[in-house]
Every structure is written in C-alpha cells, then in structure tokens.
Amino acid sequence: MSGPPVVLVVDDEVRSLEALRRVLEEEFVVLTARSAEEAEAVLGREWVHVILCDQRMPGQTGVEFLRRVREQWPDVVRMILSGYTDSEDIIAAVNEGGIYEYITKPWDPDELVRSVRRGAELHRLQRENRALALELRMAEPTLARAVAEKGARLRRRFGFDAIVRGEGSPLEALCRLAARIAAYDIPVLLTGESGTGKELLARAIHYASPRSGRPFVVENCGALPDQLLESELFGHKRGAFTGAFADHEGLFAQADGGTLFLDEIGEVSPTFQVKLLRVLQEGEFRPLGASRPRRADVRIIAATNRDLEAEVRAGRFREDLFYRIAGFVLEVPPLRARPMDIAPLAQHALEAATRRFGKEVQGFAPETLACLEAYPWPGNARQLVHEVNRMVALADGPVLGPDLLSPSVLHARAAPRPDPVAEEAAGTGGGLRERVEALERRILYETLVRHRWNKSRAAEELGLSRVGLRSKLQRYGLDGDRRERA
Template sequence: MSSPFKPAARLPAVLVVDDEVRSQEALRRTLDEEFEVFTASSAEDAQKIMERETLQVLLCDQRMPGESGVSFLKRVRSQWPDVVRIIISGYTDSEDIIAGINDAGIYQYLLKPWQPDSLLMAIRNAAELYRLQAENQRLSLELRTSSPVLRKRVEMKYERVKREFGLDGLTRAPDSPLGPICDLIAQVAPFDLSVLISGESGTGKEMLARAIHYQSRRADKAFVVENCGALPDELLEAELFGYKRGAFTGAYEDRIGLFQHADGGTLFLDEIGETSPAFQVKLLRVLQEGEFRPLGSPRPMTVDVRVIAATNRDLETEVREGRFREDLYYRLAIVPIHVPPLRERPMDIPLLVERLLAVSQGALGKSCEGFTPEALACLAAYRWPGNVRELQNAILRMLALSTGPKLGAHLLSPKVLQSGTDGHDDTDLAAVGFAGTLQERVDALEARVLKETLIRLRWNKTRAANELGLSRVGLRAKLVRYGLDGDKSGGAE
C-alpha cells in the first residue's frame, strides 16, 4: 500500500555553535520541531559541518574556547555570505559584539537568558530572510535577462506577494472583531500616519503592520522589522541609526542603520514599550524631525520612513506612571489599533486552523486529511493564552506526531484536551440539572462522564473501559449511542 504522505521536504537547516552541552540541548529542543538542527562545540567543529551541509541560519555563542563568536562569524561571512548569522550572549559582551557586528554581518543579537518563543521567532525570521534573499536574487536575474513576456510573469509574482501580506491575507470570519480593524486599516494605510498596534503576544501584530505597509503607497519599498525588547540601548541605537567608521573601537567601516534601510518604506518597531526613557528621546527626534545622527557622525541624516509600533503593554498606564514619554506616545499613536486576543474571536478559529494546517504541511513536508470532530471541538474550546502563535505550535505538534490520515484529539497537549470539557459542551453539568426528563438528564450526565474520561485518557478506549468498569464492547456501544465514536484515528484501542 502506498503511503498517504508526501516525501518529506527538507526543513530549513540551523547550526547551533555552543561549547556548553546543556545549552546546545536546550536550543535543539526549542528548534527541532521546525528546523533541521546541527550542533557544534567549537568554531573548528562548526567549520567542518558548514563544509559538508547546506545551512540557512547560524546561531553562535559569543564566548567559546579558542575563538569568539564574532571572530568566527567574520570568517563565515567571507566563505558563506548567504548564511544568516545570529549571535547569542549576555550584556557583558555587548561592547565586543557592537565592535564586530558590521564586519561579521550579524543579522541579530540575542541576549541570555533567552525566551523560547522569542528565540524561535528570531530563527523563523532568519530562515525567511534567507529564503527571500535567494528569491530576490533569482527574480533580479530573471528581470535582467528575461524577455518582456517573462518579465511580466515576474511582476505578477510581486503582485501575489502583495495579496498574501495585504488585507486579503488576514484570516477572519465575516463576523470577526478583526473586520472593523481591517476596515480601519484600509482607510488609514494610504496616508503616512504613525500607527500604534497593541495587543497580547502572539495576536498577529506584525501581520497587521505588514498589511498596512502593503496597502500603502510604500508597498514597493522595504518593510523592516526590529524587536526593541531584544537589545540593550547601545545595541538598539547602533541597529536603528547605524554608525560611522571610528565611532568606537572596532568600527572599521560605516554601518547603515535600519532607518536608512527603510528609507521610502516602513519600519516596524515591535515591543516599543520595552525601551528606556533615554532611548525614547532619540526616537522622538526621528519622528518629529525626520532625521537622526548615526553614531560618530557630525551631521544628521534625513529619511522618509513610516513608523508602525507595537506593544503588549498598556502604554496609557505606562505614561501615567512615568515609564513612557507622553510626547512619544502621542506621536506614535496617531492611529491606535487594538488587536483582540484569540479567545475573544472564537469564530476565527475554524478558519485559522485550516490555514495554519496548510502552512504546517508545507513546513514539515507532511500531509493529512484534516482534523477529527473531537480535535476541532477541543481546539475551538481552548482559550489560547498564547493566541495565534500558540495555536500554530499546537498544529505543528499534532502534524509531527500524527500517524493516521486525520489529526485526532489524542495528539493535543493535556491542557488543550481538557478544554473540551470546560463548559463549552452541550452536555454541561449545569444544564443537566435543569431540563429534560430524569432519563434525559441521566443520559446527558453519562455522555459527559464518558467524554471527560476519554479526553483525559487521550481517547485510549481500553483504559477508559477499565476505569469505568465497562467491557470494550459496552463502551463502544455507549460511544455510538451518544455520538462519541467519531475519532477514528484517535488513541489506542
């Protein structure tokens, strides 16, 4: 019999270089569901791996025996310039890293102790950057060498990108709270107004920012992203404003900052609420005057950049309590947009799981026929404190662990499984006590106990039958009677 799955496509490859085995393993556990992870304990070992493997991202610790991370990444840049380079270290190494960040071509600097979600997002962005760089190189070559007919096809690809990242790419139901937000975006996007997007982590604030960019007159220019909460002030200033040769020890050549990279386009500043008051003053000047001064430069530079900021904090409260500058807040929040959490838009979940499953199948190179009814019920009932990001991770997990044609409830984590009985079921115990004949109430209660037990035991029918004192035949008959036998790909019999 032929396999129901496609041959697995190779995942993006990441090389982790760290001399501490425990740190290596922690990084591998965080990344290995979405990436092919290689590990090395030294620059010498990493060099050997890079000579035989095709890598997209290199994640390197700064402090290693023999050779520092920055020194190794400088060599990597000359031999493998397309590999996206990320360095990870503590605040104490920031001066050395700033000095070498240009020569090494470092894409991002991550601080210890790192958070799994932040690290995973950084590696995802780096892998996407690698893919986009390769795609841009290919499209540029096609545009230079192709016939007019082929050139038209390349331009059509660009239009498809605009549709994917514009308002049409935002998944929402007709009655979703995102509907009015999308209407507002359509109104304000054509105008160069600063937008402040607030909402919990994982709600899709960056996607909304991209939609604004691709609905604006700047859509054919750069969309540049910086996480302000990931860097100390001195590194953030160097990243955004750049520096001149000789600005500090190790600054051997000029470095262009992200404001210059975004000139004519859009700069998205995520986690703006994490910045210090001192840095807020410098950012305010850029927004007010449209100019900034690179480190070590005697003259300011002028740029034309639209700034979109995002935060998961209540900035109005931060202003009242003196932790965020009031003048900067009003400069950023000309158009404030609040993204509701996923628990406040349950009508979007069925559409989201369908789209995220398609994305996950592409990422893992593995296909399936969809979800069982029980799995969909649990996904819809859970409150998703991590919002869309948590939902995406749950679907990736289900697909990776699946062995059948459909994704069953048994593939979900215990906390999501338990959500199926958290008061969203038609057989809620409160309802059982107030309606129907005695037999109807007893039947409803029995159905509820059966479903709670199956969910808790991950749909293992043998264990459920033993716990409830039923034979397997008796349990199966009750499941058929109450319509609970739909999870054909579920747990063990």
C-alpha cells in the same frame, strides 16, 4: 575580456621601458611606446585595457597626455609613474578622477604588478557595468512588468485578504478600517496581546499604501539594550564602539521611502525614548560615531502589548512620543474573543506544516476541532500554530485526532457544558464525594475524547468492563450522542 589584459607602457627612457616590460610581461600582454605620439598610434590600432605612463616626457607631461587619452579613449584605465611625490598637477589629476593610480619611483616590482592588476580588474568591471546598464535599458518594459507582478504577488501574500479569519470575525471590521487609513501617510499604533498578529496587520497596511514598492523593515525594540538598539536603528561608523569593525547601515536608512515597524515599542527605555522622539520630529538621525546627521523618509508603524496611555500616566512612557506614534490606534482582539477564527487559523497552520514537514495530513477530527475551539489560547494565534505543528509532527495518519493534543488543550474540553459539581470540585468547596465524582467525570470524558468515543478502548484503558463503563456514562450524563458535545 578574453586572454591576458593588454598594458601599454609609455616612457621615453629605453632602460626604464625595458625594466617595466620585463616585470609586467609574465602576467600581461605588454605594448610599449617612447612618446605620446607613438602611444596614440598604438591606441588607435590596439585594444588597450591599462596605460602606464611616465610623468616626465619630452613635449608634454604624462598628466597632459593622459588627459587627452581620457577624452579619446575613456575606457582605458590610466596610471602614472613619477618621482615627484608632491607634484600639484599630479595630485590634482588623481583627485579629479582623471588618473586611476599614482605610482612613485623607485617602484617595487611586486607592488607595481598588483597595481596594474587592480587597474585591469577595474577595466573588466567597467565593461560589465556598461553591458548590464545596456541590458537594463533594453529590458526596461519587461522589468516594469516584473516589478508590477512582484508587487501584486506581495499584496496577495501580505495584504488584508491574506489575514486568516472566519465569517463574522472582529478582524473583518478591523481590516476594513486599516485599509482606509493605509493610503494616508500617518503613523499607526497597533495594540493587543502578544501573538495576535500585529505584525501581519502592519505588513498589510504597508502593502496597501503608496510605499508598497519600498522596504518594510521590522525591529523588536524589547529584545536589545539601548546601545545595540541605537546601532540597529540609526547605524554606526567603524570604530564607534568595541566590536564595530565596519560601517553599519541602520534600519532607518534601510527603510528610506518605506515603512519601519517598531514592535514592542512599550519596552523602550526612557533614555532611548528621547532619541527616538527627535528622529520622529526632525526626520533625521545620527549614526553612532558619525559627524553629521542623515535624513530618512520613513512611515512608522509601532506595536505594543502594554497599555501605553497607562504607561504615560505612570511616567514610564513619554507623552510627546506617544502622540507621535499614535496617529491612529488599532486594537487587535485576542483569539479567545474571536472563536470563529480558530478553525480557519488551524487549517491554515496545518497546510503550512504539511508543506514544511512533508507529511500528508488532510484535516482534524471533529473532537479535535472541538477541543481547539474550547481552549482559551493565552498565547493567541502564535500558540495555536505551535500546537498544530506539534500535532503534525506526531501524526501517523491522515487525520489529526484528539490523542495528539497537548494535555492543557485536551483538558479544556473536559466539561462540555457548565457543571456545578465539576466547578465545585475544581475549587475548594464541596464534600469529598462530590469532588471525587467531578474528577471521575472529567477523567471519563477525557478518555472518551482521546479514543474518539470508542467505548471498548476507553473501558480497557480505565480497567472497566463495557457494562461498568456504560453505567458510569449514564450516571454522569455522558452517554448521549457525542456530536451534541462537539
């Protein structure tokens, strides 16, 4: 729309017509007509955005005239003026959508201008929507290709091939099994410790399924109390509870046609388990404060770090809900059970961290990888990623040395092979001499690892001469080739 919007005012009374023109002409281009016939002539030769018509006119009413305008000039936004607030014809015309706004007499000048302004904005939006729809129709083949390419990119980014694993990893068989069931619309329960990558596996299942073109939505069920969880999953209407200032669409509605991943499902309270069971059984839910239920076609993938079967036996988790979500159960092994995955996971985390932090770090020193592989990783892959991020943040050079490791990870490599003396020193048995020697051996090894087996630096830190250090290394069997211990 170029220039001010054009408004056609139709009224058979000259004084009323002039009053309307004076109020509107400061903001709009105002055309006038004193009859329906004269208005049609104007519409035939001028580009009109909004028409404002009086209801009482000779020959035909304003409603009848605007109905004819709708047939011949459907783009024009139609508004009517009337002093009859209870006219059934006018109310019916407004309700059926033929008239945009009904303005009662006597009208307020400021309110009248605001109403016409809204009508002009509606006309602009309608034109933009039509233009956009035309562009979309013309671009439909290109759009289809773009959607297909986006789907392929998402599958590459989140598919099974994107799950980092080493050769011979237990994840290989797990991914093959998950890929086989992905195509079938059954619920999946993922079990395993926190941080093992259950959400990554859930995403891979989604993007390998027929639902891959629809949303994948995630909710952590253990992070919210019941009312907030119910609002998040099912939605709420404005005023349903304190703080509900607007309607909120729940995750079931957002995931319609796609997949809803319910993480930490084992943390859900018994009360909410009943509500969740009904949704899964009936396929419908009721937003908080709503009078009618809604339906959603959603595939459920749930995850837990609890033993849900034990929870069922203990009466803390509903048996019927368990069988609703456990259509197929997949257990993700912890990182300590798949040490072959540690090096590729660490490298993957390193590449991500260097991009995020803007640092040029090429890789890990052999001693560093040895320490990473010796550590049991109770926090699993998530803890490993945090450890690598920490090292990259502290790094000053292109190689991550063992001096950058957290003490707990560094200590895990202090005993490269089983040592009865060290084990005894770590416990309560053994005499003082044996326990002191085991501690001394541990300190020597940690210091050598930290200095990358540079004996001069290790001796300096420990306050020993090189001869004295060499003697102690021979005594404790630490004088061999360090690569044998890596």
